[in-house]
Amino acid sequence: MKIIVYGAKLDELAYFEAWQKTHAQTLTIHPEPLDETTVGWAQGFDGVNCLQTTPYSAAVFAQLAAFGIHFLTIRNVGLDNLDLAAAKQAGIRIANVPAYSPSAIAEFSVTMTLYLLRRLGETRGPLAAGNWGQAASFLGRELGQSTVGVVGAGRIGQAAIRLFSGFGANVLAYDPHPGHPEPRATYVELPQLLAESDVVDLHVPGVPANYHLIDDAALKSMKPDAILVNTARGNLVDTTALLKHLQSGHLGGAGIDTYEHESPALLRYEQTGMFSDPQWEALAQLPNVLLTPHVAYHTATAVQNMVNFSLANLVSFLTSGEAVDEVIIK
Known part of the structure; x- marks a missing residue:
């Protein structure tokens, strides 16, 4: 064969x-x-x-x-x-x-969360410019003192729950089909999770029913200075709305491993040197945004x-x- x-x-x-x-x-x-x-x-x-x-x-x-x-x-x-x-x-x-490997993606979500909570991206520009004082001025937050909302509690989501709870975080979870609930999380409905979480971590499939699950209204309902992490599927997040809430200062940051407009041109950028996407470029310019090239699984x-x-x-x-x-x- x-x-x-x-x-x-x-x-x-x-x-x-x-x-x-x-x-x-x-x-x-x-x-x-x-x-x-x-x-x-x-x-x-x-x-x-x-x-x-x-x-x-x-x-x-x-x-x-x-x-x-x-x-x-x-x-x-x-x-x-x-x-x-x-x-x-x-x-x-x-x-x-x-x-x-559910652990690979869950660990990457935690990595992104720690990077954003400790505001490491914001230190890079001042440090590169030799401004030590400004680089050291960004006050971070501790994961163990945070509430993390895990959206989607399947294999990957449950692995994420275990890791976040291991840091001492209060973990909320939402899943319309929870199966065997992970005991380290408190299961709530999505509006409560969005309203109460310091970090919202996405682990649901990109099926049509989940298209723009995180839209303008969802982002508006999140806590001021909350962080959004998406290692699941790009179509879960309305990128236009995400940029709006990042640029306004409502959101504290975002970790995006799966980008909504992940086109063939983006994937061929290394070979062609040609790629233009204004929203990707706008996200890349924000120091409180961590963009990665769909590598959460990559171990x-x-x-x-x-x-x-x-x-x-x-x-x-x-x-x-x-x-x-x-x-x-x-």
Whole structure:
């Protein structure tokens, strides 16, 4: 059986090579994403394995079906960039990796929170200019004396709750489908969480129902000087409203690892040197904003699990017609 891999990153290659040494399936690996211009490479393959934040379009699924390919596995959790209706219509079955390392993302959220609470970004400009006194003037806050609101209490959210509570923070949690509640948090409704939290930490999926969950009204309801951290999905936050509340001084800061307008141009910036996004540039100029390039997941443990678990799903699809992490498309 032949498998084509799209969106391969340099740090994944060693794990693909190690996997290939112990499996009979043949891997052909490409760094490019799966889109209308690259889907033709999949002709003659049995299954497709991908990692990307750019869209999987209806045209891509239709072409895969025309090639006789019926299985796609992705090396991440999120499904918001897949046209699932088109996949179902084309007869393409999909599996994701729902838990490659919840701790990796939760730890990154805590890292962002500490950076913002201690106002480290605000010290950098004065220190670089040689103004020691001004750089040392920014009064920080302690996580252990803060209330942290975790929005979404699944695997990642629960890992975040455990970490925040370990620092001594008072942790509130909101989840419309809490499952087995994490006892270290007090579960409340979203309006109460927003109104009472010094830090709001997002861990919900980017499904249509959550689009702009944090909009102008939500931001307005947050405490003055509160901090927003988003390591989940870019479409959860209305960036226009976020800039408004940061620039007005209402919010104390924001940590953004998943940006709302994460376009192919942004992802190709390193290769092309061309990217223009006024909102990204406006955020980048604010010293109380920490922007990172969608790397909250990025640890050795997580990357290895993403490769191995997604390929295990694909081999299972190809050999038995089933995969433990198949996404049920309604």
